[in-house]
Amino acid sequence: MTHHADHELAQDTIVVASGRPPREHDAPVNPPIVLSSTFHEAVDPAVGDRIYGRMSNPTWDPFEEALGQLEGAALPALVFSSGLGAAAAALSLVPTGGVVVMPRHAYAGSLSLADDEAARGRFALVRVDVADTDQVLATLDTADLLWLESPTNPMLEVADLRTLIAAAKAAGVTVVVDNTFNTPLVCKPLDFGADVVLHSVTKYLAGHSDVVLGALATSDAAVRTDLLKHRTLHGAIAGPFEVWLALRGLRTLALRVERSQANALYLADKLAQHPALTRVRFPGLATDPGHQRAADQLNGFGSIISIELADVAAGEALVAAVRLWLPATSLGGVESLIERRRRQPGEPATVPEALVRLSVGIENPEDLWADLEQALAPLRPGGDSTR
Template identity: 40%
Template sequence: MNKPVNYGFPTKCLYGNQITSSCDNTGAISFPIYQSATFAHPGLGNSTGYDYSRLQNPTREHLEKVVCSLENGYDALAFSSGMAAIAALMELFKPGDHIISGNDLYGGSIRLFDNINRKNLIEFDYADTGRDDITSYIKPSTKAIYVETPTNPMMNVTDIRKTAAIAKEYGLLLIVDNTFLSPYFQNPLDLGADIVIHSGTKFLGGHNDTLAGFLVVNSEALSEKLRFIIKTIGSGLAPFDSWLILRGIKTLSIRMERQEQNAIEIARWLQHNPKVRNIYFPGLPTHPGYEISKSQSRGFGSMLTFEVEDAETASLILSRVKLIRFAESLGGVETLITYPMTQTHADVPQAERERNGITDTILRLSIGIEDIDDLIDDLSQALQ
């Protein structure tokens, strides 16, 4: 019998909690791509366990089991993108429901909340979930607290245990976007969260070659609700993309270690550059979330935001970098630099951006696995 085993994290990246799969008897080391839309039945009332790939596909199922094991969850669901996962999640709520959300989120999440979910009469209040008294936002219609930690792009840290205790006291769902740290460095379900979100495009995939999203839940009830939603709206991840993410996850632990090591070195180097005003990286002891990060995470990740002296300097850096690419997205093996004001947060109202500190002098780095000296040399020439 293929019983689940509690493997260490690097082993889980390869197999999840089960070495073999019941749907494959070929001995293939690389899990097969089941590129089939539909599956035949042996007879009436008799199924192989697979009917139609919108409902479930063996490749997607295997990926979901791996991701579920990494987050220590009850179930994981794989979607066609991170935003597809969040959009499906919002279908748990009905008109009149109220959600308390972090105020410094990925711009696409804010765009969804403000333009789609509000249209459907779901109410939002944005709060600094790392500093504000969350209880002051709670009202009878409140159903959930939604946080990113660290946040995108200002790297604010929320105390997950403390927020989970508030959610439990008031009977609310706690939803945590764990994209920036990945399950290698942080497991929000273990800290009391109910639902974890990942843009699988980022660190889980790790190679900037496909889109994916995940919801990982801590209960059968949430699993059943979301399984109904994913099969109904049809946003499940395709077989080939599932395979690409499976392949990426195999090296997750190795990549995260190297990327964090590079990020710490770059953060320290930036501290000594006269054109850099501020560095937002939880791995620096001067960061206000440093102690909380140490208490709830196993590392600080490789996302780093910094502020330069003026907009002209920011523009020059973006035009001068050579090895580092000026591009959106994050989490891949290649180092990318992003200008949040016109890229990831372009659809966020200017007043709200500026209130969160996102100005024309802010740059975000997603640090990859390149040689650290090469990265520093590139930043040095770009900051001249």
């Protein structure tokens, strides 16, 4: 993508303008889908000619270019067949016998993967409360890799990313940041000094709950080479059609994030006053423990709200009673989703049983609130819970 050298494009322009084909007569404005498993004989395989679909596909390139640019990476990102495939590649950076420091709360798939690798003896695993900066700092002397997620899934704890990343880098510790909840429009961890940024592209980047993809971004050429080697050898490659859909979804990322964040803030304010709830977790609330930290380092507060009810029965009743919200797992799509998280077998035991996670979409906020309000009404103290 070309633009005037004296004018830096804004993020909401980059999502639209990046990854476009060259401006040539009769050329398409959108990159085409290339459906081929193999390519014409390479002149020199050593220089990176495509050769075979497990190594490269022209449809990946525009998306990888766009995401790398959005994250502020010096290199194109790498797309994977799933977020967990990307997580596996990121964990491959840990030397055998090394030490991984990971949040006690994070994406359940990443936690389960790390637990499995640790159980096999690949590395030692240390769990921390990422909101407790001193606790994390105390682990860095022996760590090889620090895995961060902020806000965490689903507890929405906020880490001091600047302090933790700077300390890790000073100690020679590789830093991986899962940026799925934030997107690069809300946070760019590479700017803080992180080595690798991870995304479940399935979520906000693609944005329509119709693909399963992951991605990693880095500015370190040697690290990218290692990650690319892992993708090629382990085969966690993305289908061209899915990546094309993800790039199409990326075009509206700025609009979707702006709307869903505004909706989330509106709903969180309403929910915080509701008597049926015992706690509302959302960094955008001034009363939230992570509010000031999030305000200092993020460009927004995200679109995920976690609420806690009196007990499991109340949580299940809420999910069963909504009509506009969709009772389903995952997050980051245009539609609003609701789920009691501990129904998932991989969720940490420290997540409250009655915690319900809301992924706020882009519907009319009044409609979203009306649906929640009618579902919560019988759960008020003294309410009619028999309906």
